[in-house]
Amino acid sequence: MTQKAESTRDRLLDAARDFVMAKGFAGTSVDDVLKATGLTKGAFFHHFKGKADLARELVRRYALKDLKMFQEFQRQAQEQSDDPLEQVMAFLKLFEVYISNSEDPAPGCMYAVYTYESRQFNADVLDFVSDTLRQWTSIYVRMFQDVLDRYEPALPITARQLAEMIVSVSEGGLVLQRAHGDTDTTRWQSEQFRNYLTLLFPTAR
Amino acid sequence: MTQKAESTRDRLLDAARDFVMAKGFAGTSVDDVLKATGLTKGAFFHHFKGKADLARELVRRYALKDLKMFQEFQRQAQEQSDDPLEQVMAFLKLFEVYISNSEDPAPGCMYAVYTYESRQFNADVLDFVSDTLRQWTSIYVRMFQDVLDRYEPALPITARQLAEMIVSVSEGGLVLQRAHGDTDTTRWQSEQFRNYLTLLFPTAR
DNA sequence: CCAAAAATACCAACTGGTCGGTATAATAGG
DNA sequence: CCTATTATACCGACCAGTTGGTATTTTTGG
Structure with missing residues (x-):
């Protein structure tokens, strides 16, 4: 077999x-x-060992899968273009396609579940969630830093600010998507964020 | 007494x-x-009547309080300026102050709790959450429509798109704020969104 | 105005069922 | 045969919800 x-x-x-x-x-x-x-x-x-152990293993496996997926998106984005801004755009588009093509009727982020039920979990599990979200953010930070190294933003802004904003927009999009039973709110929000980037970096292209 | x-x-x-x-x-x-x-x-x-009744009354009361607060913010914003864009900015600033001054150690949005535990609730409760989020959005839609009626955006965009984005950013900010134990992530994100608005409406001022 | 009646507000004890978890027995594969 | 894996049977704690009852307040009718 x-x-x-x-x-x-x-x-x-x-x-x-x-x-x-x-x-x-x-x-x-x-x-x-x-x-x-x-x-x-x-x-x-x-x-x-018990239900608490399940909680830990569940979120660890989720984080591992997510990380792999993001790395794959990053790889694909990098091979599509040499321009850092275009790479970010490609990355976001891959993320958008992934979210709206999810066969899950009510997709969402497991980290959000854990943070909104925070008193159910041990401190180490909550720390893991926090750390993993930071890791997710820092992937974006690196990408945006590359953009800022090449292009002058229309407003003074840091890579971290941009990174935290797209993570925030994604998390919020998933909340609204679940609340309304959509399949495309998150994708929509990510597109809006790309609009913002277009305005921020007018010197590109 | x-x-x-x-x-x-x-x-x-x-x-x-x-x-x-x-x-x-x-x-x-x-x-x-x-x-x-x-x-x-x-x-x-x-x-x-039971725990399900508590769930309903809990979210209804939450929505009522929230709505009153937003109306009060809107009232204050309107009396601060006649310019629709400045009104939106003032409204967002009031929201930012409210969120980061919350004495609650882990503030959050009850709608997010309900949507992430969706199978715990009756359809009417979930519909109420969805409707209330739409109501929240439409407050923003009206404000942004006033802005668009006066100013030309740098990119083609609708009031609804902007409204949904700030709601999304707020929800996402609260998730991250809880995850990291911050008090100011949401405020930070809202400020970012105001940056976006500044770029979108360069003709203002 | 006043007393009887009724509705409201709350308490303490209890019920059947479900919870996470354990102990032990059965099964299966190398 | 032996060890890893899965099943069965069971436990005490806790779950939402019920019951019967007692004050307290409100309503009603003479």
């Missing part, structure tokens, strides 16, 4: 992810996950 | 709000609220 069936651990994590993104972490019971996977307590507590 | 002590119902709602904003709705038990208020089951189920 070239492709082994999904491991029990991964089946548990996948099911847990779906429940957590729909009902929150506290709203997701271990029994929910077991019913969805057809497994039993024995399997669950063999793979996870 | 000129000022009656806070009603039992309001005490329950206040305590519930604090718990929900810290642990989520599913993570908040009725007993949590009762322990915090010193009340008992009898009082709770006298004032609310």
Whole structure:
């Protein structure tokens, strides 16, 4: 068999992810996950020390996947152009396509779930979320720094400010998208942000 | 007595709000609220049909307060200037001050809590959240339409696009603010958005 | 105006069910 | 056979919600 069936651990994590993104972490019971996977307590507590351990592994796996995806987007953006601003634009477009093509009926960000249920989690898990968001931001910081190194902005602005703004816009877009049941609010917001960049760097092109 | 002590119902709602904003709705038990208020089951189920009823009343009260606050901000902004763009700027500044002066250690938006725990709530509650967010947006739409009626934007853009962007930025700012334990991320993001407006409407002033 | 009646507000104890978690037994693969 | 994995059975704590009751306030009718 070239492709082994999904491991029990991964089946548990996948099911847990779906429940957590729909009902929150506290709203997701271990029994929910077991019913969805057809497994039993024995399997669950063999793979996870407890529900808190599930929380940690869940967000760690989510962060790993996200990071890989962003690195892939960055790679594709870099091969599309040598211009740093065009690379940022390409990166954002890849992100937009990814979000609006999600087959998930109610996509969202797991970090947002964790931060809005913050008292459910250990400090180390919350620190991990905070750190990972900073890491996500710093990917953008590097990209925008390259832009600022080449082009003069129309307003005094730092790479960090721009990076934090697109992260913020993305998170907010996902909240609104979920609230309204859209598939394209986040993409729309990202496009708006690209408009802003166009105005900020008029010397480009 | 000129000022009656806070009603039992309001005490329950206040305590519930604090718990929900810290642990989520599913993570908040009725007993949590009762322990915090010193009340008992009898009082709770006298004032609310059940936990679902609490959810509804909680978000309705939140929306009412928010709406009043925004109307007050709008009133103050209008009396500060006759220029529609300056009014928007003043409104945003009032919002920024409000968010970063919040005594709440982890402020946030209740609508975000509800949308990220969406499967915990009845359809009518979720519809209410969606409608209220749209209402919030449309306050901005009216303000931006006044701006567009007077000034030519540097890029073709609609009032709705701008309105949805500032709502999105606000929601996202609150997520990041909670994640990092800041008090000023949201204010920072709103300032960025004002930069964008400055670039968009260069003919102003 | 006053007392009977009724509605309101709250309490303490309890119920059936679900929660996360454990102990142990069965099963399976190298 | 032996170890990793999964199933079964069970536990105490906690969950939302119910019950029966008691003050307190409001309404009503003579």
